[in-house]
Amino acid sequence: MALNKPPGTWPIPAGTRDLLPGEARRRRELEADLAKTFQRWNYQEVVTPTLEYYETLAVDLGEEVESELYRLLDRDGRLLVLRPDMTTPIARMVATRLRHYPLPLRLFYLANVFRYESPQTGRLREFGQAGVELIGKAGAEADAEIIALTVETLRVAGLRDFQLCLGEIQLINGVLEDLALPEAVVPSLKQALTRKDLVGLEELLLQNQVPAAKREMVMGIFRLQGGPSVLNEARQLTANKRAGAALDYLQQVWNCLVDLNVELSVHLDLGLVRGFEYYTGIVFEGYSANLGYPLCGGGRYDNLLGHYDYPCPATGFAVGLERLILALDGQMRE
Amino acid sequence: MEPKRLTIALPKGKLFTPCIRLLRRVGLPWEGLLEDTRQLVFDYETIEPSGHVTRYIVCRPTDIPTFVEYGAADLGIVGKDTIVEDNKNVFELVDLKFGYCRFVVAVPESMVESGNLPNFSQARVATKFPRVAEAFFREKGIQVEIVKLHGNIELAPRVGLSDVIVDIVSTGRTLKDNQLVAVEEIFPATARLIANRASFRIKAEIIQPLQEKMREVAEKEDLEADEDINQS
Numbered sequence: 377m378a379l380n381k382p383p384g385t386w387p388i389p390a391g392t393r394d395l396l397p398g399e400a401r402r403r404r405e406l407e408a409d410l411a412k413t414f415q416r417w418n419y420q421e422v423v424t425p426t427l428e429y430y431e432t433l434a435v436d437l438g439e440e441v442e443s444e445l446y447r448l449l450d451r452d453g454r455l456l457v458l459r460p461d462m463t464t465p466i467a468r469m470v471a472t473r474l475r476h477y478p479l480p481l482r483l484f485y486l487a488n489v490f491r492y493e494s495p496q497t498g499r500l501r502e503f504g505q506a507g508v509e510l511i512g513k514a515g516a517e518a519d520a521e522i523i524a525l526t527v528e529t530l531r532v533a534g535l536r537d538f539q540l541c542l543g544e545i546q547l548i549n550g551v552l553e554d555l556a557l558p559e560a561v562v563p564s565l566k567q568a569l570t571r572k573d574l575v576g577l578e579e580l581l582l583q584n585q586v587p588a589a590k591r592e593m594v595m596g597i598f599r600l601q602g603g604p605s606v607l608n609e610a611r612q613l614t615a616n617k618r619a620g621a622a623l624d625y626l627q628q629v630w631n632c633l634v635d636l637n638v639e640l641s642v643h644l645d646l647g648l649v650r651g652f653e654y655y656t657g658i659v660f661e662g663y664s665a666n667l668g669y670p671l672c673g674g675g676r677y678d679n680l681l682g683h684y685d686y687p688c689p690a691t692g693f694a695v696g697l698e699r700l701i702l703a704l705d706g707q708m709r710e
Numbered sequence: 711m712e713p714k715r716l717t718i719a720l721p722k723g724k725l726f727t728p729c730i731r732l733l734r735r736v737g738l739p740w741e742g743l744l745e746d747t748r749q750l751v752f753d754y755e756t757i758e759p760s761g762h763v764t765r766y767i768v769c770r771p772t773d774i775p776t777f778v779e780y781g782a783a784d785l786g787i788v789g790k791d792t793i794v795e796d797n798k799n800v801f802e803l804v805d806l807k808f809g810y811c812r813f814v815v816a817v818p819e820s821m822v823e824s825g826n827l828p829n830f831s832q833a834r835v836a837t838k839f840p841r842v843a844e845a846f847f848r849e850k851g852i853q854v855e856i857v858k859l860h861g862n863i864e865l866a867p868r869v870g871l872s873d874v875i876v877d878i879v880s881t882g883r884t885l886k887d888n889q890l891v892a893v894e895e896i897f898p899a900t901a902r903l904i905a906n907r908a909s910f911r912i913k914a915e916i917i918q919p920l921q922e923k924m925r926e927v928a929e930k931e932d933l934e935a936d937e938d939i940n941q942s
Contacts, residue, residue, distance in 0.1 A: 537912075539911055539912055541911050571799075571801070571802070572801035572802065572803075572905075572907070572910070573801070573802040574801075574802060574803055574804070575790075575802050575803070575804065575805045575902055576802065578805075599918075601911075601914050601918060602914070602918075643911070643914070645911065661911075663907070663908040663911045663912055664908065664912075665908070665912050666781075667781065667908055668779060668780050668781030668906050668907060668908050668909075669799075669907065669908065670907065670908075
């Protein structure tokens with residue numbers, strides 16, 4: 377069939393792309409700048425295989441990412457996946473190969489990851505990520521270090537107009553646990569929050585006979601966005617212990633961000649949830665003025681290494697390289 | 711510093727007039743929107759109290775989620791029916807309560823006797839909303855063949871194209887006129903305020919108060935009430 381093709385029309389799979397000489401050079405220069413930044417902050421590079429066993433990797437990905445996995449069979453009939461992110465493979469690597477190394481470990485990577493999404497601008501099926509993992513360190517200082525490094529990364533890349541949004545999964549868990557809903561309902565509530573389907577969320581609360589006052593409380597908290605004053609506003613709305621602890625924690629992280637001089641780039645979004653199931657504490661996403669998608673994201677995942685029998689706290693972030701380049705291009709056009 | 715611009719995508723068609731009432735009630739500019747021109751982009755130079763200037767894009771309802779997802783518009787107003795069928799990655803902020811309609815499964819009157827769902831196995835289903843229809847029947851464990859049409863779905867059973875239809879109805883009049891009966895309701899839909907993910911954050915200081923106002927107005931007022939919009 378290929379014989380009849382006009383020259384120059386050999387396709388590549390949807391959601392993949394070539395990098396031509398100028399583009400590839402630019403991408404490598406950006407990667408080199410980011411790698412230098414990570415090294416300056418004392419992070420060391422690691423590399424893991426593109427292919428992993430499904431059963432090894434699919435421990436805590438969440439429904440959405442799980443449904444986007446590229447699966448294939450090796451010749452023994454074992455199920456393999458193309459890695460959908462780097463956090464899980466690095467957790468696997470640390471728990472097996474680095475388990476006797478002194479903690480904390482500061483690791484970074486530059487790698488391509490694979491997700492079977494519907495391809496559109498800035499959303500490829502194979503895309504590059506640069507990111508870091510800070511493993512073996514709990515507490516607000518570690519989280520603030522990661523957030524500050526995210527800000528630094530975007531600045532080094534040359535991005536001017538961007539904003540990180542910061543939330544806390546335990547706040548959401550606390551607020552939802554207060555409603556004493558059947559366990560089966562909670563995932564659908566979280567899913568609505570992940571999509572920021574506030575109408576759907578309210579409908580679900582209504583369907584589950586949550587009284588009006590509680591509904592107002594939940595919706596009120598999840599709609600809060602802004603500076604540290606929203607933490608006090610949220611305290612007025614909930615008496616839940618877990619939620620209160622999460623708000624205190626966010627305040628501590630905020631104080632560290634002020635010390636690190638990056639608080640102007642960060643704003644709180646108390647309804648923020650991310651697609652990956654493994655997050656256990658703070659979560660954040662970064663947005664730029666001229667790109668409709670998050671550029672980067674991260675958060676704390678204290679249980680993931682436990683899945684590999686090496687329980688230890690961890691936090692990290694990744695930035696999408698194609699999206700970062702798109703945002704930089706958009707900025708240049710302005 | 712130049713003021714930020716807030717771009718809102720508005721749907722042509724039956725949702726358009728209630729949309730304009732909403733804009734007027736929340737204090738956004740709306741002058742000239744109702745004039746019968748072919749203009750599709752409206753720019754207002756007035757700086758609003760929250761410090762932004764406003765642009766409207768007027769387009770087909772089905773394109774609104776796309777404009778918003780890509781960030782060509784920060785906000786959009788569109789029916790839930792379109793949002794569900796389009797499955798785009800946009801934030802859904804406010805139920806604006808107007809433009810009520812329902813997704814239903816309907817069959818010819820002559821079939822109502824055997825109209826319980828399991829009997830539709832292997833039936834042919836005509837619809838403008840293949841995603842909604844597919845999801846509905848799959849969830850019920852009923853295997854059907856979906857036929858995508860672009861309009862006048864009610865015609866399909868009459869000419870033997872399909873046994874069943876999935877469509878949105880508001881009054882039910884069209885069904886009745888075509889000797890069709892709704893046998894199952896899938897879900898109801900109304901107009902929603904949707905937001906681009908990045909705009910929702912980057913322009914939070916504009917969008918946050920605006921969505922509050924829209925929620926209040928939608929709670930309190932009937933934006934479909936038949937009043938002459940040019941008078942007040």
